[in-house]
Amino acid sequence: MTTAAAPPRVPEAIHRRRWAILGTLLLALLVVVLDNSILNVAMKTIATPAPVGLGATQSDLEWSINSYTLVFAGLLFTSGLLGDRFGRKRALLAGMVVFGIASLLSALAASPGELIGYRALMGVGGALAMPATLAIIMNVFERSEQPKAIGIWAGAVGLAIAIGPITGGLLIEHFWWGSVFLVNVPIVVVAVIAMVILVPESKDPNPGRMDPIGVLLSIIGLVALIYGIIKGGELADFTAAGAWVPTLVGVVALVAFVWYERRTAFPALDVTWFRNRVFSASVVVVGVIFFALMGVSFFGVFYIQSVRGYSALQAGVLMLPLAAAQLVFAPRARLVVDRLGVAATAAGGMLLVALGFVGYVVLTATTPIWVLVLLGLVMGAGMAHVMPPVTVAIMASLPREKAGAGSAVNNTFRQVGGSLGVAVLGAVLSTVYRDGMADTLTHLPEGLRDKAGESLEATLAIAGRIPGGEALVAPANDSFIHAMHVVASLSVGVSVIGAVVAWFLLPGRSAAPAGPAGPAPEQRGQERESAAADA
Structure with missing residues (x-):
């Protein structure tokens, strides 16, 4: 006796164009991640006094990142619910339009304060768009193809990280710093046109009230x-x-x-979801890995450019291995999960990330540059084996009609983890650097002393303006490298904690993950009729 296979839940008209839809959604992901990776390369230039940059302080640089991520994280819950209630395609289009306008304004910012404000507006656009991308993927792909689609979705992050530094370096070398934001505008225009044509509408048939x-x-x-x-x-x-x-x-x-x-x-957030061990462990791992990686991306730029003396373009090339490894391995992570299970795959990936941070602990001002390339490959491969499986675990734990809210939770922990990484590790970096330079700067006037102690870039700027300032360069580099070692050591510990959480709480190879509570048969029929009409 044979059992008939379950009928597909995705209408045939949508199923036929699912990969084109995925490619369109990746444009939204590309432009958001591209912007942040470009910004990392441009931070040194933005910190340079006008007219080259904006004269941004260490705090300004951190808030140019945090203003975006905080608004993004704060609005993700509402944005996910808006998409589930009113339509994910509408939320996606609105987010992309806001993001494009804010990018244009950021390019024209005349002060660090304006840049921080416009970056916050970009966070509004990102918050509307990002949950919709993953939610739409869950609604246009059958369950059997979702791991592959999410792997490609995660691999696109690697592609954006790869393109971002190179693009940013080229733009910084040939144009003014605002060009790193202006480049978003044509991508947004193309993305919006493609989304209007290809992406189907979907929504939760029974949304709750706003919170x-x-x-x-x-x-x-x-x-x-x-x-x-x-x-x-x-x-x-x-x-x-x-x-x-x-x-x-x-x-x-x-x-x-x-x-x-x-x-x-x-x-806004159904806290009962966190009673599911797999869901809870997955979002914790997402937060942990971005906590560690956003911190290293922040200090890595200054190590490459200020300590080692490489240009913005060269810094972008040196970040390429981290991104290339993600691009190659993320779409294939599902194959490792099939053999080893989610727990072993994600824990192994976290340990590779930790190993990369161990490498940063031993970097010096004269370490051969190929070591940095190798560390990027190791960390990128590690991240590629963490993000796809835990993202699949998060989304598979929830009903399909709650895909927007589930995507919002996933992105919230990612962004909050990254924001906390920049804040906490940036604060530690600043504190250790300032303490290390305290004795060296005692001979400077008080006003210059406080300014020079803010960051490595501030010290080097003052060293270039005062007689005998070259004597500050070597102590400044030494203090920065020591601070980087402290931050990298903290990141090792955080990554190991993430590996332990993944190993003990995520499902193994033999464990069949519990499927989400699906809608009733008659509700599924209504969904199929609605989706077919939208197609």
Whole structure:
């Protein structure tokens, strides 16, 4: 006796163009990730005084990243619900338009404050677009093809990281710093046209009410917490009121957010999802890996350009191995999962990332540059074996109609982890560097002393303006490298924690992951009729 195969859930008209749809969605992913990887290369130039740059301080540089990621993370819950309620295609298109306009404004920014504000507006656009990309993938691919599609989706991150530094380096060498944002505009135009033509609409047939109180609490909590951490780094004193008071406010707001979400009838974040061990472990691993990697991308730029003396373009080339390894291995990670299971694959990937950080701990000012290339390959291969399997685990844990909210959770932990990585590791880097330069800078006037102690770039800028300033260069490089070693050591520990979580809490090869609670048969029929009409 044979059992008939379950009928496909995706209408045939949509199924036939699923790969074209995926390619269109990757444009949205490409432009968002491309912008952040370009920004990493451009940070040194933006820190240069006008007219070359904006004269941004270390804190300005951190907030040019954090203003985007905080707005992104704070609005992801609402954006995921908006997409599920009103249509993911509508959310995707709105996000891309806002992102394109904000990119144009960022290119024309006249001060660090303006750049930070326009970057926050870019976060609004990214928050609308990103959850929709993964949610649409879950609704145009059958379950059997979703791991492959998500692997390609994750591999596109590697492609964007690869293109970003090279593009940024070329633009910085031939144009002004604002060109790194202006390049987004034509990509957005092409993406919007393709999305209008190809992408089908989908939505949750039974959405809940919005949760403005929960969203507001999450924004207050994240902004206050990370502001306190950054302020502690600027002051070189985490016990100062300017650091611990906002940190405490952030913790209290986040606790209140969790308390409220558990009790409201229509939460922005359904905290009961976290009772699923696989779901909880997966989002923790996502946050952990981006915490570590965003920190290293932040200090890596200054090591390559300021300590080693490479140009922005050369710095982009040296970041290529990290991205290339992701591009090659991410789409194939599902094959490793089939053989070893999610737990072993993700834990092994986290250990490769940790091994890469061990390499950063031993870097010096004269280490052969091929060592940096090798570290990039190791870390990229590690990340490629973490992101696809844990993303599949997150999305497979939830009903298909909640794909927007599930994608929002995945991206929230990714962005919050990255933002915390820049804030925490950036604060540690700043504090250790300042302490290391304290004795060297004692002979400078007080105003110059405080300015020179902010960052390596600030020290080198002042060294170039004062008589005998060249004597500051070697101590500054030594202090920065020591601070980088401290930050890399912390990242090793964080990565190992992520490996332990993955090994013990994610499913092994023999474990069949529990499928999400699907809709009732009559509801599935309504979904198919609606999708066919949209096609």
